[in-house]
Amino acid sequence: MKSRIYTSTIYCFLLMLISMSTFGQNPKQKTKVVLISVDGAADWILDDLLKHKALPENGAFSKMKRKGAYALNMIPVSISATAVSHISLxxxxxxxIHGVVGNNILMPGEEIKSPRGTSGFSASLETETIWNAAMRQGKNVTNINAVGQDNTTPERRGTRTFGYGKKMANSVVSDLTISQTRTAVHVAGFEYVGKLSSKSRAFFKLFKGGEIPVFYFLADSTFDGITNYDTILVDLDENIDNGYIGKLKTNEWSEMTFEVGEQKVASWSYIMDLNPRTGESKVYLGAIGFNPSSPISFKQKMDNKVGIWPCEQDNIKLSKGLITEKMWFDQAERLAKYYQKLILSNIKEENWDLLSGYFTLIDDVQHRFLLKDERQLDYTMENGDRRERYERYIFWAYQTIDSLLSELIQAAPEDVNFIIVSDHGMAPIHSIVLINKFLEDHGINVKGDKVEARAYSTGPAAHIYVNVMGRQKNGVVPKKELSKHIDNIVKICKELKDPVTELPVFQTVLKSSELKKIQIDHPNRSGDVFVSARIGWSISSKLVSGIPSIVPNSFNKDSYSHLDKKVQQFLSSGFMNETGLGVHGNLGTRRKMHAIFYAIGPDVPNRRLSSISALDVVPTIAELLKIKPPKKARGIDVFEN
Structure with a gap:
């Protein structure tokens, strides 16, 4: 009996000691990881900015270098393009292994004469992602706007997913003139209202068919007895008496919200010009779209707390000279701040272990304004002032992201670890190869019912597929002749020379049997021939007749106005990673393609890492979360001693 009392007393005493030793201390909370991809953040540019102290000492990147971890550089996979690189990350x-071998690829069963193949952003994934692995092991995952997380299939969905925005209709620019005036007694706040008629398109043209007509009304809010139009009211019907969806003021952006089917959308709109006397005006209505999300209650919560997706900045309208650079940058900044608000709103929630976020700002700005090569058409424009202005734009983009990240880190709870990466770098380009035109010029049929081969490009890289009988739908090349066609394509691609340097344009030309060298040898998605251009070059797979197979590039009309009209038309409608001043998609080993890796948080050691692989990101996150990495993951935990 005494023995039992003695044992019980010792047990109680030990419990008391444990209780006293932990009094006032918070129990160890579960580890949380925020993974943020800063699309296009180039290690070579960020290194230079930090070296010259162009970014503030209290900014995110400087702080992570001092108090967290960072890598000398991070080597992306080949092809170093957005869809490919993110899925590898x-x-x-x-x-x-994962199957996304390009931003634009031909899938099994697709007809080779299709102008574009399957987007790498929506192609099915053939292996497990970090968010799938985390959920399988009982973790809660919130995916915010990141590449590959579009909610279309289970492997592209987290516990909660707010997918990357999907446009429903492009923007509208309307030239307006007054057609009818009347005193607006019943329209509160306005002295005069006049109906406007449009000289140009006045409707949203939906991608899936149908149109949403838009009606404009000119208004005077001064109440001084003098006609002085200063406002444009916008509505979806002709009856202004029942209200309106938008009130636009000069020199101000206005958000107009309305519903398209079951989707609530927003158009950020702007008066570009308004004559207060005559009413002659020009109005820009921003594109509309939505975020594919799951569950629907999560989307509704984000729409209510943060707002509706404002859509991407309007590249095509800027290229065509229909909006100003200032308007474009207003859109870019609005979008970046919207992404930050989405991440911040979810960081403060309790019900997550892994949260992913995404910023496109640096990538978007560099595509348009990376002017660093003397061979670029814009290099000497405006007596060099354009080059200096564009340099400031690049700096602004990195500075803005640095500030937004800093605010996120400061606002996050103490138990949150941040992993900040990019998917690839960026390189300036001066010329474009229209690769299908090049193949056609060398006797290969690339269009019509007898297509022999077709190239599908991803920036400065391209897969070339031979239209083989029995393999492709409506194939025309007998299987026994496949090797001959491959050898011919390889030969002519290797012979293409830069007219200035006489170096080969394609730095890498590989047969499908050789693609193992760069790990893009997928059995039924990779091309029969793969080419990767030298830094300074991009590739377009568009089929455009009447222009050379090599053209200089620019987005700016004044830079290419001396070129043939058909070349001008091609450049004015080019994609960002095709005809932009900056592109990505070269082999990941190229210095200008190197990505960034930074980290900070309670479980992140303070250290400088050597060069790491993009494949190391997932195992590092898995170790922080104390879970097993995705089933086929190849990399290592970079924080492991």
Whole structure:
């Protein structure tokens, strides 16, 4: 009996000691990880900005270098393009394993004469992602706006997913003139209202068919007895008496919200010009779209707390000279701040272990304004002032992201670890190869019912597929002749020379049997021939007749106005990673393609890492979360001693 009392007393005493030793201390909370991809953040540019102290000492990147961890550089996979690189970041495997071998690829069963193949942003994934692995092991995952997380299939969905925005209709620019005036007694706040008629398109043209007509009304809010129009009211019907969806003021952006089917959308709109006396005016209505999300209650919560997706900045309208650079940058900044608000709103929630976020600002700005090569058409424009202005734009983009990240880190709870990466770098380009035109010029049929081969490009890289009988739908090339066609394509691609340097344009030309060298040898998605251009060059797979197979590039009309009209038309409608001043998609080993890796948080050691692989990101996150990495992940935990 005494023995039992003695044992019980010792047990109680030990419990008391444990209780006293932990009094006032918070129990160890579960580890949380925020993974943010800063699309296009180039290690070579960020290194230079930090070296010259162009970014503030209290900014995110400087702070992470001092108090967290950072890598000398991070080597992306090949092809170093957005869809390809992100899926490798999220799976820890090369493209030959996950299946996304390009931003634009031909899938099994697709007809080779299609102008565009399947987007790498929506292609099915063939291996597990970090968010799938985390959920399988009982973790809660919130995916915010990141590449590959579009909610279309289970492997592209987290516990909660707010998918990357999907446009429903492009923007509208309307030239307006007054057609009818009347005193607006019943329109509160206005002295005069006049109906406007449009000289140009006045409707949203939906991608899936149908139109949403838009009606404009001119208004005077001064109440001084003098006609002085200063406002434009916008509505979706002709009856202004029942209200309106938008009130636009000069020199101000206005958000107009309305519903398209079951989707609530927003158009950020702007008066570009308004004559207060005559009413002659020009109005820009921003594109509309939505975020594919799951569950729907999560989307509704984000729409209510943060707002509706404002859509991307309007590249095509800027290229065509229909909006100003200032308007474009207003859109870019609005979008970046919207992404930050989405991340911040979710960081403060309790019900997550892994949260992913995404910023496109740096990538978007560099595509348009990376002017660093003397061979670029814009290099000497405006007596060099354009080059200096564009340099400031690039700096502004990095500075803005640095500030937004800093605010996120400061606002996050103490138990949150941040991993900040990019998917690839960026390189300035001066010329474009229209690769299908090049193949056609060398006797290969690339269009019509007898297509022999077709190239599908991703920036400065391209997969070339031979239209083989029995393999492709409506194939025309007998299987026994496949090797001959491959050898011919390889030969002519290797012979293409830069007219200035006489160096080969394609730095890498590989047969499908050789693609293992760069880990894009997928058995039924990779091309029969793969080419990767030298830094300074991009590739377009568009089929455009009447222009050369090599053209200089620019987005700016004044830079290419001396070129042939058809070349001008091609350049004015080019994609960002095709005809932009900056592109990505070269082999990941190229210095200008190198990505960034920074980290900070309670579980992140303070250290400088050597060069790491993009495949290392997933195992590092898995170790922080104390889970097993995705089933096929190849990389290592970079924080492991």
């Amino acid at each position: 999220f799976t820890g495997v090369h493209p030959n």
